[in-house]
Amino acid sequence: MKKIAVLGATGSIGASALAVIARHPDRFRASVLAAHRKVDELVALCARFRPDLAVIADAALETALRDQLAAAGLPTRAAAGMQALNQAASGELCDTVVGAIVGAAGLESTLAAARAGKRLLLANKESVVMAGALLLDAVRAGGGELIPVDSEHNAIFQCLPHPPRAVDVERLPGGRPDLVEAGVRRILLTASGGPFRGQGRADLAAVTPAQACAHPKWNMGRKISVDSATLMNKGLEVIEAHWLFGATPAQIEVVVHPQSLVHSLVEYADGSVLAQLGNPDMRTALAHALAWPRRIEAGVAALDLVQSGALQFEAPDRDTFRCLDLAYRALAAGGTAPTVLNAANEVAVAAFLKGSLPFLAIAELIEATLDAISAEPVGGIEHLIHVDLTARRMAQRKMRQGFC
Numbered sequence: 146m147k148k149i150a151v152l153g154a155t156g157s158i159g160a161s162a163l164a165v166i167a168r169h170p171d172r173f174r175a176s177v178l179a180a181h182r183k184v185d186e187l188v189a190l191c192a193r194f195r196p197d198l199a200v201i202a203d204a205a206l207e208t209a210l211r212d213q214l215a216a217a218g219l220p221t222r223a224a225a226g227m228q229a230l231n232q233a234a235s236g237e238l239c240d241t242v243v244g245a246i247v248g249a250a251g252l253e254s255t256l257a258a259a260r261a262g263k264r265l266l267l268a269n270k271e272s273v274v275m276a277g278a279l280l281l282d283a284v285r286a287g288g289g290e291l292i293p294v295d296s297e298h299n300a301i302f303q304c305l306p307h308p309p310r311a312v313d314v315e316r317l318p319g320g321r322p323d324l325v326e327a328g329v330r331r332i333l334l335t336a337s338g339g340p341f342r343g344q345g346r347a348d349l350a351a352v353t354p355a356q357a358c359a360h361p362k363w364n365m366g367r368k369i370s371v372d373s374a375t376l377m378n379k380g381l382e383v384i385e386a387h388w389l390f391g392a393t394p395a396q397i398e399v400v401v402h403p404q405s406l407v408h409s410l411v412e413y414a415d416g417s418v419l420a421q422l423g424n425p426d427m428r429t430a431l432a433h434a435l436a437w438p439r440r441i442e443a444g445v446a447a448l449d450l451v452q453s454g455a456l457q458f459e460a461p462d463r464d465t466f467r468c469l470d471l472a473y474r475a476l477a478a479g480g481t482a483p484t485v486l487n488a489a490n491e492v493a494v495a496a497f498l499k500g501s502l503p504f505l506a507i508a509e510l511i512e513a514t515l516d517a518i519s520a521e522p523v524g525g526i527e528h529l530i531h532v533d534l535t536a537r538r539m540a541q542r543k544m545r546q547g548f549c
């Protein structure tokens with residue numbers, strides 16, 4: 146019986162993780178559930194899953210959480226604040242952590258779980274983008290495992306050759322054999338193209354948050370939905386693939402595949418291309434990561450290839466969706482540049498969702514912030530947190546100044 150902490154339990158990935166956990170009560174138990182501010186939803190999940198501990202990251206909501214758990218007659222203990230979250234991710238109550246917090250807010254708990262040697266099922270791509278090297282060091286030092294949950298990276302993981310114990314740090318950069326030695330020529334990351342695929346810049350000048358969040362294939366949280374619409378999601382995933390699989394930027398290619406059935410591919414030296422296919426449903430990646438190296442039922446409908454029809458592949462429109470190249474630029478600059486990219490993106494997306502920044506200005510603001518802050522070698526986690534804050538302030542200042 147695995148004891149699972151679901152950080153970001155009230156979100157879209159949290160729901161998929163809990164759906165798989167609920168299907169397998171003989172294998173998994175949700176022992177810790179954590180959220181940011183949605184106390185009511187967290188308590189409802191506690192009533193269903195009866196975890197040992199519920200954590201609300203906003204410390205001001207501790208009493209509300211405690212009172213509601215007591216009113217519902219639940220035995221679940223309550224804790225609050227970021228430190229409690231980190232303790233929950235690294236403590237005795239779990240052996241597996243689903244990292245499903247959105248944004249840089251997930252960094253510290255992800256690192257805490259890695260240092261503590263947990264099996265880390267990681268959806269929070271922003272923590273890899275910000276702190277790839279530190280995270281891998283933490284996994285190595287903790288002696289645990291990292292299994293990618295992001296559907297593309299989970300697909301790549303499935304298409305790569307597995308050493309006998311797989312997923313652990315032997316597979317990660319610095320630890321795993323070089324990709325070339327393994328015969329890998331390229332990693333092909335598929336992208337749906339988002340809701341605005343095929344549109345030009347003139348069409349996108351006045352798009353609304355509701356339009357940007359209406360993803361044609363995936364039902365996701367609002368931040369990642371906007372990232373998918375700008376193609377920054379794919380840019381973040383390029384950086385994520387660099388760290389997780391030790392691939393150089395030149396080895397990672399993005400291909401638009403609007404049907405979202407091929408979740409990514411790996412090309413080998415002999416010309417073979419291995420792909421992972423399935424219906425677009427995150428329960429597949431979560432079931433794979435939860436049960437690895439076994440396979441379990443995820444509750445996902447079988448893929449009907451005859452019904453699904455033709456599969457299309459096309460090059461991304463890099464002129465309209467400039468965020469993809471900004472991510473490649475940050476990856477090439479290295480050091481703290483991906484942290485700056487991520488912070489500026491989070492500020493820009495939040496402003497767009499509030500209606501105070503036009504869609505096309507998201508890329509412009511990120512570019513202006515990258516221009517203003519030079520990349521430095523990463524000094525450690527405190528340094529990265531400082532850079533993250535500096536980049537957020539810079540992005541906000543640029544917004545006030547109209548990007549001058």
Ligand code: NDP
Pocket residue numbers: 152153154155156157158159179180181182183184202244245246247248250268269270271294295296363364365366367368369427
């Ligand atoms: P959602 O917005 O649906 O959920 C986010 C979760 O994080 C919620 O539980 C939220 O709590 C919690 N949260 C937000 N801020 C904080 C904070 N400061 N401290 C603690 N918890 C916090 O996001 P998604 O599930 O869509 O995405 C989660 C992560 O997974 C992202 O990094 C995303 O890129 C990645 N991902 C998502 C996919 C998807 O299909 N959704 C696919 C692949 C990757 P509350 O509800 O209380 O606000």
